[in-house]
Amino acid sequence: MADQKRTTCPYCGVGCGVLVTKQEDGSVQIKGDPDHPANFGKLCSKGSALGETLGLENRLLEPKIEGQTVKMDEALNVVAQRFKETAEKYGPDSVAFYVSGQLLSEDYYVANKLIKGFIGTANIDTNSRLCMSSSVVGHKRAFGSDTVPQTYEDLEKADLVVLVGSNLAWCHPVLFQRLKAAQKERGTKVVVIDPRRTATCEIADLHLAVKPGYDVLLFNGLLNYLAQNGAQDSVYVDNHIEGCEQAVAMAAEQASDYQVLARQCDIALADLMTFYDWFLKTEKTLSMYSQGVNQSSQGSDKVNSILNCHLYTGRIGKEGCGPLSVTGQPNAMGGREVGGLANMLAAHMDFTPEAISRVKTFWDSPTIAGKPGHKAVDMFEAVHKGEIKAIWIMATNPAVSLPDANRVRKALETCEFVVVSDCVQNTDTMAYANVVLPAATWGERNGTVTNTERCISRQHSFKELPGEALPDWKIITRVAQKMGFEKAFSYETSYDVFAEHVALSAYENEGTRDFDLSSWQGLSREEFDAIEPIKWPINNNPKDRFFADGKFYTASGKANMLAVDLKAPKHTPTAKYPYVLNTGRIRDQWHTMTRSGLSPRLSSHLHEPYLDIHPDTALKEGLKKQDLVKVESKWGEAILRVKTCDTVKPGELFMPMHWNDENSAHAVVGRLVNPVTDPFSGQPESKHTPVNVSKFQPDWHGLLFSREKIETSGFVYWTRSRSNGCYVYDLAGLGEPSNWDEYASFLLGEGELLSMEDKKRKHHRYAVIKDNVPSGVLITSENQGNIPTRNWIAGLFDQSEVSMEERISLLSAKPVGDVAEKGAIVCSCFNIGLFQIQRAIADEGKVSVEAIGQHLKAGTNCGSCQSEIKDIIAQATTTSGDKKQVA
Numbered sequence: 001m002a003d004q005k006r007t008t009c010p011y012c013g014v015g016c017g018v019l020v021t022k023q024e025d026g027s028v029q030i031k032g033d034p035d036h037p038a039n040f041g042k043l044c045s046k047g048s049a050l051g052e053t054l055g056l057e058n059r060l061l062e063p064k065i066e067g068q069t070v071k072m073d074e075a076l077n078v079v080a081q082r083f084k085e086t087a088e089k090y091g092p093d094s095v096a097f098y099v100s101g102q103l104l105s106e107d108y109y110v111a112n113k114l115i116k117g118f119i120g121t122a123n124i125d126t127n128s129r130l131c132m133s134s135s136v137v138g139h140k141r142a143f144g145s146d147t148v149p150q151t152y153e154d155l156e157k158a159d160l161v162v163l164v165g166s167n168l169a170w171c172h173p174v175l176f177q178r179l180k181a182a183q184k185e186r187g188t189k190v191v192v193i194d195p196r197r198t199a200t201c202e203i204a205d206l207h208l209a210v211k212p213g214y215d216v217l218l219f220n221g222l223l224n225y226l227a228q229n230g231a232q233d234s235v236y237v238d239n240h241i242e243g244c245e246q247a248v249a250m251a252a253e254q255a256s257d258y259q260v261l262a263r264q265c266d267i268a269l270a271d272l273m274t275f276y277d278w279f280l281k282t283e284k285t286l287s288m289y290s291q292g293v294n295q296s297s298q299g300s301d302k303v304n305s306i307l308n309c310h311l312y313t314g315r316i317g318k319e320g321c322g323p324l325s326v327t328g329q330p331n332a333m334g335g336r337e338v339g340g341l342a343n344m345l346a347a348h349m350d351f352t353p354e355a356i357s358r359v360k361t362f363w364d365s366p367t368i369a370g371k372p373g374h375k376a377v378d379m380f381e382a383v384h385k386g387e388i389k390a391i392w393i394m395a396t397n398p399a400v401s402l403p404d405a406n407r408v409r410k411a412l413e414t415c416e417f418v419v420v421s422d423c424v425q426n427t428d429t430m431a432y433a434n435v436v437l438p439a440a441t442w443g444e445r446n447g448t449v450t451n452t453e454r455c456i457s458r459q460h461s462f463k464e465l466p467g468e469a470l471p472d473w474k475i476i477t478r479v480a481q482k483m484g485f486e487k488a489f490s491y492e493t494s495y496d497v498f499a500e501h502v503a504l505s506a507y508e509n510e511g512t513r514d515f516d517l518s519s520w521q522g523l524s525r526e527e528f529d530a531i532e533p534i535k536w537p538i539n540n541n542p543k544d545r546f547f548a549d550g551k552f553y554t555a556s557g558k559a560n561m562l563a564v565d566l567k568a569p570k571h572t573p574t575a576k577y578p579y580v581l582n583t584g585r586i587r588d589q590w591h592t593m594t595r596s597g598l599s600p601r602l603s604s605h606l607h608e609p610y611l612d613i614h615p616d617t618a619l620k621e622g623l624k625k626q627d628l629v630k631v632e633s634k635w636g637e638a639i640l641r642v643k644t645c646d647t648v649k650p651g652e653l654f655m656p657m658h659w660n661d662e663n664s665a666h667a668v669v670g671r672l673v674n675p676v677t678d679p680f681s682g683q684p685e686s687k688h689t690p691v692n693v694s695k696f697q698p699d700w701h702g703l704l705f706s707r708e709k710i711e712t713s714g715f716v717y718w719t720r721s722r723s724n725g726c727y728v729y730d731l732a733g734l735g736e737p738s739n740w741d742e743y744a745s746f747l748l749g750e751g752e753l754l755s756m757e758d759k760k761r762k763h764h765r766y767a768v769i770k771d772n773v774p775s776g777v778l779i780t781s782e783n784q785g786n787i788p789t790r791n792w793i794a795g796l797f798d799q800s801e802v803s804m805e806e807r808i809s810l811l812s813a814k815p816v817g818d819v820a821e822k823g824a825i826v827c828s829c830f831n832i833g834l835f836q837i838q839r840a841i842a843d844e845g846k847v848s849v850e851a852i853g854q855h856l857k858a859g860t861n862c863g864s865c866q867s868e869i870k871d872i873i874a875q876a877t878t879t880s881g882d883k884k885q886v887a
């Protein structure tokens, strides 16, 4: 019987159950867990490719101090000593932890306890600040607690699903599949509110391409419409809501002329009224929202403007009916539960005098933070000012993901002591570390995570810890012990931490706090290992949903509706920076690509950093598809490939967030993004930065394939992606090398060098053959249009030998015979490319997603690519005009 483990996917907040089976050759087979209530056996492209990311390539295996490998104990001594000394000398607020929604709850718990209860500062914040903090504020202002009232089952029970600022198809693909199936089954109406026409719009009955930042106005208009049409649930409002009159009055004042409102929101009046009407008439309405709502200078108000409409109609906490904030990271929820945010204490308790003394007593700690600490952006500002002198960064890459990343990098450069715990060797952030600590990662860690619907699942390890790597909770525990806190940090396994976390949730709770795991008190280690996925609260009053009963966690026990007023983004387009830059995710990469970037499959979907730009804007700026473009904001710049498409409006641009200095020359999103934050949540405005664009004209373009990573300092533009058997580099240079042959030899390394030059057309082509296979290929041209497609060349690196004809093909840059190029991979499960799908449409007449599926299998496994296939069919079957591309 094969060795099988149940665990949970380490990527998004859907929190899918995964079955891992060890194969005889040492590899593992990954499958969806049919019994997990999040995914019932399904996985998306990223989850399915987890097996490809488990190798030791690029793993950090040993600790380092100032770049020198040391023993773990020595590294931990230095960390403990420096944090202790700094706190003693300059006060506790001179140190900070910056942590992550990708830690397990147990890791998070220990970090929070050490810094708040023993070092005595609340300077611990998490990348969830950039992700969920506006939702936390919205929830707390409305409900008195950070409670997600709904469950995934509501996707199947709703008659109307409103997706606000969520590209569910790419970012929460398994939930998207559930919604799509429900739509097929019961005809659920779907409304997408997003400035871009994303892949999610595949299933939209209505797409409202709202003006970026204008959601509050849109939802105030809805509240006004509901009020005008008698949709108030008077019993619920009278008994359980405060602030209703003021909220409705504000909505009426601001949003009563729908014609004006539609114009302000840049939406057709008829579409706006259709949405309002559907919402009015559909009791079972589920509003799901994500980063288009949260990542805004008005993120908290956006959240409350949505919650207002649900509270007003009493549509909350019922089957198929309520607001659902979709979380990003696998354990962003767990972080909120333990107190990973600087403004929350622990176990959903705030910094009230009673809670402070309760937690201090529970921890039996010598000190405790008495007030909230710095939120992420401010934290790095305090580092910049020299107020924070020692910072420990765990499981996040702020040099890429924080706004105004150039300033963040400066802050880290000047900081006296920077510790980074990560599982990989090179991240942009690590370049600034004095000490790096090797952390365990998925497959090696044990503990719990909480997903979007409050469901706690186990992550189980199925691999040995490599090198000196240790789980994060253990690293923190050992540092705490070395700081002199042995008694309070005597944990031997993550079970010990979990048991304490459970006990704190129950401590003096008696129903006063939503987060309560009291029924798990006394759970044995074996029972902990056997925990089945389950939604909290886990007490003697279990419930699937919250608030239908009108009981809230505010002092009065009533919910608050908030009068919220539209505030346009602080930085709006100017003559110098005329366009709005929106940023976000692509289907097959995870954040800064440290793990998903290892998978050739995932890298082949979109292999190069790019800018989505409307054809009209491109024309105005003299840009064409495939050009390189320089994008500049007041804060920084990037050089990206142009993708013209009508999924963004004229004047609006989109750039993915994933690339960084490790895999490209100038594509760090954070360098461009403005550091404005929401005044209540501190969440950055990552989706709205004024920028300008200009064509970037290099002297030559190139494509390079190599089995080893190459030296990239000579290129003005480069980006690297993974393929089977080689790395693929897109390149561009300023100035020709004085000797191309020598340059090619330097880049491609030793072996038999084949070459071809066309002086007139400025083509250079080189192939290095070693042991009968290519070990490097370089193709350059003055013109990007002459650069060949990549997959057939990469394919030769995966062969055991190449023929004479194939060698020659490398020099002619044309495949042998009719080796049909696949094109960019659309279906990563079955490795089916764009050109293959286009041929199936043109030559075989396959003009539906189903027909393509039958013919090529594309889209028949995880389904993540079905919306793209639909779009490719639409493009192929429309005769002219600018081609569409799915965003």
Ligand SMILES: Nc1nc2c(c(=O)[nH]1)N[C@H]1C(S)=C(S)[C@@H](COP(=O)(O)OP(=O)(O)OC[C@H]3O[C@@H](n4cnc5c(=O)[nH]c(N)nc54)[C@H](O)[C@@H]3O)O[C@H]1N2
Binding pocket: 012, 013, 046, 131, 164, 165, 166, 167, 168, 170, 171, 172, 193, 194, 195, 196, 198, 210, 211, 212, 213, 214, 215, 290, 291, 292, 293, 327, 328, 329, 582, 583, 584, 585, 586, 587, 588, 589, 590, 591, 687
């Ligand atoms: N493939 C993949 N999936 C992921 C991740 C990943 O890295 N890769 N990361 C995970 C994480 S941590 C997160 S937080 C989630 C994020 O999941 P999502 O929030 O769904 O993803 P984003 O692409 O960040 O942004 C969502 C949408 O907000 C829109 N938007 C921008 N401005 C506005 C506005 O003013 N109003 C409205 N209504 N919409 C606007 C953008 O156009 C974008 O399509 O994804 C999770 N899942």
Ligand SMILES: Nc1nc2c(c(=O)[nH]1)N[C@H]1C(S)=C(S)[C@@H](COP(=O)(O)OP(=O)(O)OC[C@H]3O[C@@H](n4cnc5c(=O)[nH]c(N)nc54)[C@H](O)[C@@H]3O)O[C@H]1N2
Binding pocket: 100, 102, 103, 127, 128, 130, 131, 132, 291, 295, 328, 329, 394, 395, 396, 397, 398, 400, 401, 402, 421, 422, 423, 424, 427, 439, 440, 441, 442, 445, 472, 583, 584, 585, 590, 591, 592, 593, 594, 595, 657, 669, 670, 673, 686, 687
């Ligand atoms: N412009 C722009 N910026 C954004 C966003 C956006 O939409 N636009 N989105 C924001 C959001 S929502 C998020 S969540 C952030 C994400 O941004 P980050 O958190 O910076 O991105 P990740 O690449 O997920 O970083 C996680 C790091 O942890 C490491 N790691 C993985 N597993 C472990 C482990 O078990 N232990 C340790 N110690 N390390 C581990 C990984 O190798 C990686 O280096 O980006 C934010 N920044």
Ligand code: SF4
Binding pocket: 009, 010, 011, 012, 013, 014, 015, 016, 039, 042, 043, 044, 045, 046, 047, 048, 171, 172, 173, 174, 175
């Ligand atoms: S939807 Fe995909 S990335 Fe998210 S948890 Fe499930 S398998 Fe993982």
Ligand SMILES: [Mo]
Binding pocket: 130, 131, 132, 328, 329
């Ligand atoms: Mo996130």
